[in-house]
Amino acid sequence: MDCCQTVIKYFPPIWTKRSRITGKHPKNGVPVKIIDVKVVLIPYPAANPAFKWREGLNINNGFGSSPAGTAGYLLIETDEGFTGIAAVGNGVILEDYVNRRLRQMLLGKDPLDREYFYEQIWEIDRIERFPAWMLGIVDVALWDIAGKQANLPIYKLMGGYRESIPAYASTATYETIEEFLDVADKVQALGYKSIKLHAWGDAKKDAELSLALRAHVGDEMPLMYDGSAGFDLMDAVYLGDALSEANYLWYEEPMREFSVTAYKWLGERVKIPLLLGEVAEGAHFAAGDFLASGVASALRTSTGLRGGFTGAMRIAHLADAYHLRAEVHGGGLTAAHLCMAIKNTTAYESFISSTAIDRPEARFVEIDSDGMVNAPKGVGVGYEEEWKLFGLPEQLAKHITL
Numbered sequence: 001m002d003c004c005q006t007v008i009k010y011f012p013p014i015w016t017k018r019s020r021i022t023g024k025h026p027k028n029g030v031p032v033k034i035i036d037v038k039v040v041l042i043p044y045p046a047a048n049p050a051f052k053w054r055e056g057l058n059i060n061n062g063f064g065s066s067p068a069g070t071a072g073y074l075l076i077e078t079d080e081g082f083t084g085i086a087a088v089g090n091g092v093i094l095e096d097y098v099n100r101r102l103r104q105m106l107l108g109k110d111p112l113d114r115e116y117f118y119e120q121i122w123e124i125d126r127i128e129r130f131p132a133w134m135l136g137i138v139d140v141a142l143w144d145i146a147g148k149q150a151n152l153p154i155y156k157l158m159g160g161y162r163e164s165i166p167a168y169a170s171t172a173t174y175e176t177i178e179e180f181l182d183v184a185d186k187v188q189a190l191g192y193k194s195i196k197l198h199a200w201g202d203a204k205k206d207a208e209l210s211l212a213l214r215a216h217v218g219d220e221m222p223l224m225y226d227g228s229a230g231f232d233l234m235d236a237v238y239l240g241d242a243l244s245e246a247n248y249l250w251y252e253e254p255m256r257e258f259s260v261t262a263y264k265w266l267g268e269r270v271k272i273p274l275l276l277g278e279v280a281e282g283a284h285f286a287a288g289d290f291l292a293s294g295v296a297s298a299l300r301t302s303t304g305l306r307g308g309f310t311g312a313m314r315i316a317h318l319a320d321a322y323h324l325r326a327e328v329h330g331g332g333l334t335a336a337h338l339c340m341a342i343k344n345t346t347a348y349e350s351f352i353s354s355t356a357i358d359r360p361e362a363r364f365v366e367i368d369s370d371g372m373v374n375a376p377k378g379v380g381v382g383y384e385e386e387w388k389l390f391g392l393p394e395q396l397a398k399h400i401t402l
Contacts, residue, residue: 034111197210
């Protein structure tokens with residue numbers, strides 16, 4: 001009998017689809033259980049001021065920003081009194097999935113079994129074909145519970161790497177080159193050390209803007225460009241050459257991410273590093289294909305589109321194994337936690353929605369005068385700390401005590 005057979009004989013597998021080790025209550029050793037799962041719906045107004053994206057994405061009365069809608073807060077309650085919280089903008093859809101699929105998956109189970117639930121979400125996805133944001137919402141709420149049980153912020157629970165990180169100014173799409181240059185001046189004055197463009201989706205105009213911005217800010221400031229999947233291969237090559245000439249740091253999602261082959265061809269034709277995998281279906285699975293193809297110089301990761309904290313960290317670790325960066329997409333509390341836990345990320349994305357330098361996430365994540373984002377200090381995700389400052393939504397008041 002060889003050593004592997006010995007291990008199998010005397011130490012049988014402890015994890016199967018039917019048998020899992022159950023976590024214990026930290027105080028009395030009794031298994032922790034989920035006792036309730038609910039969705040609280042909260043109406044929200046249209047973005048004010050409304051803002052634009054590239055041509056083709058401005059489908060809300062000429063704007064790309066969200067119209068009024070209904071957000072959803074997922075609340076997962078345990079028998080030890082902790083409530084895990086996660087939020088999405090599509091509350092009605094979330095409520096339907098919870099009622100039909102997720103509540104029965106969660107009730108009576110141990111909330112610390114995040115890997116088990118992560119796998120179960122993918123199993124249900126085979127039937128439901130979830131939108132990307134659904135893949136991570138349960139995971140975020142379960143991490144929130146774990147943070148509250150441990151009395152730690154999530155980034156510390158995942159394994160903290162830093163306590164602060166530079167923020168970059170991520171533009172909306174403004175009307176003119178002059179407006180972009182004015183915003184560049186304003187964000188530099190606020191301490192931002194780098195800028196990412198979301199431009200018009202016209203390869204020639206965007207190339208002109210990219211060159212003008214480089215000339216305006218000088219050679220030292222890192223600049224990035226996000227194409228929001230607006231181009232075909234020919235235009236993506238044209239614009240990529242201009243970005244290389246202007247020494248941009250990265251070229252993000254210029255084409256739709258359905259074809260890794262098309263991106264491989266793009267990578268063979270341009271010199272600028274490509275940042276890929278923000279929205280491709282399959283989360284960390286898709287990230288693996290972009291990496292294996294050799295085309296990605298960095299991978300996108302996030303809780304909202306890449307499968308919660310668990311999926312986001314899988315991508316970060318996968319990238320790190322091959323000396324690639326894993327750049328965190330989007331802002332807010334969950335993004336701030338990722339930025340503090342991921343070694344191979346470089347900056348926090350701070351959205352500048354208007355030329356008045358409106359930052360929609362600013363109430364949740366402060367950027368100091370040096371352009372730095374500091375680590376969240378609340379336990380778990382930290383929603384409760386923000387509600388203490390800015391008020392608890394009335395729809396949540398009967399479910400959550402601050």
